Amino acid sequence: MNKAELKAEIAALKKRHKAVILAHNYQVDEVQEIADYTGDSFALSKLAASITAEVIVLCGVRFMAESAYILSPDKTILQPDIQAGCPLAESINPEGLEAKKKEYPEAAVVCYVNSSAEIKALSDICCTSSNAVEVVNSLKEREVIFVPDKNLASFVAVYTDKKIIPWEGCCATHNEVTVDDVYKLRNLYPDGVVTVHPECRSEVTALADHVGSTNQIIKFAKETAAKKIIVGTEIGTLFKLKKDNPQKEFYLLSRKLICPDMKLNNMAKIKDALTYMQHQITVPDRIRKPAFRSLNRMLQVKMKRVV
Numbered sequence: 001m002n003k004a005e006l007k008a009e010i011a012a013l014k015k016r017h018k019a020v021i022l023a024h025n026y027q028v029d030e031v032q033e034i035a036d037y038t039g040d041s042f043a044l045s046k047l048a049a050s051i052t053a054e055v056i057v058l059c060g061v062r063f064m065a066e067s068a069y070i071l072s073p074d075k076t077i078l079q080p081d082i083q084a085g086c087p088l089a090e091s092i093n094p095e096g097l098e099a100k101k102k103e104y105p106e107a108a109v110v111c112y113v114n115s116s117a118e119i120k121a122l123s124d125i126c127c128t129s130s131n132a133v134e135v136v137n138s139l140k141e142r143e144v145i146f147v148p149d150k151n152l153a154s155f156v157a158v159y160t161d162k163k164i165i166p167w168e169g170c171c172a173t174h175n176e177v178t179v180d181d182v183y184k185l186r187n188l189y190p191d192g193v194v195t196v197h198p199e200c201r202s203e204v205t206a207l208a209d210h211v212g213s214t215n216q217i218i219k220f221a222k223e224t225a226a227k228k229i230i231v232g233t234e235i236g237t238l239f240k241l242k243k244d245n246p247q248k249e250f251y252l253l254s255r256k257l258i259c260p261d262m263k264l265n266n267m268a269k270i271k272d273a274l275t276y277m278q279h280q281i282t283v284p285d286r287i288r289k290p291a292f293r294s295l296n297r298m299l300q301v302k303m304k305r306v307v
């Protein structure tokens with residue numbers, strides 16, 4: 001089946017099953033092209049909870065499909081490639097988090113949405129890279145165990161007077177960016193501006209002109225007067241950046257900014273997902289209910305910045 005035939009087949013299957021396709025900004029271009037909505041994990045979480053479709057094809061990684069199910073258990077959530085996981089989410093398990101909670105019994109637990117349903121269930125509240133600062137500052141506790149991303153934890157620590165106790169996990173993709181990459185690209189494009197994701201190391205975020213979630217990077221790129229933008233997040237984001245700003249030039253901060261898990265989905269797998277209703281992601285109620293509480297509490301936190 002060629003690309004046009006695949007596209008037509010997917011459109012017919014979507015109609016038959018009352019399905020929508022949600023794609024993360026890190027997905028390959030062909031997936032973003034056919035998606036009904038694209039966005040970062042915060043945007044996709046909100047969409048999954050609000051749209052009326054019966055079937056959601058979640059093109060991202062496992063924790064995103066789980067979040068969609070946690071928020072919308074009445075919908076069928078399909079993950080086209082069942083192997084798509086997240087090394088950051090897998091860096092923490094429930095036993096490890098329980099031990100940390102015993103060590104700091106007074107602390108609240110904030111978990112980045114890039115975590116398993118079990119970790120969300122054991123946390124007080126979730127956050128995304130868009131709202132991590134607001135979520136932490138919304139808590140009454142003075143101490144916060146922040147899991148699982150140590151880099152996002154360092155970023156949050158700059159904007160709060162609470163004691164942040166980080167988990168030592170990191171994103172295997174964003175953590176690869178170095179200060180040398182920033183110096184190199186700034187030398188190549190001295191009139192460019194550098195925008196990076198807070199999953200990058202703190203020494204990298206400290207050198208950037210702007211730090212934000214994928215959606216915030218997309219917004220920044222639209223609003224900045226700069227014509228050359230050096231981007232420190234996953235390569236898939238360039239699809240939307242270039243589409244939104246054809247008059248601007250974008251340069252990836254490092255060639256290592258490719259998440260292999262995010263590249264596993266494609267059009268053929270989406271067609272199979274809708275044909276065979278595979279792979280359905282569910283979460284048992286004993287985990288879903290407390291995880292829902294953590295996600296829902298996050299959705300209630302007022303944002304000062306646009307996300």
Ligand code: SF4
Pocket residue numbers: 026061085086087088089114171172173174234259260261262
């Ligand atoms: S980019 Fe990083 S945090 Fe996102 S899915 Fe890949 S490994 Fe996980």
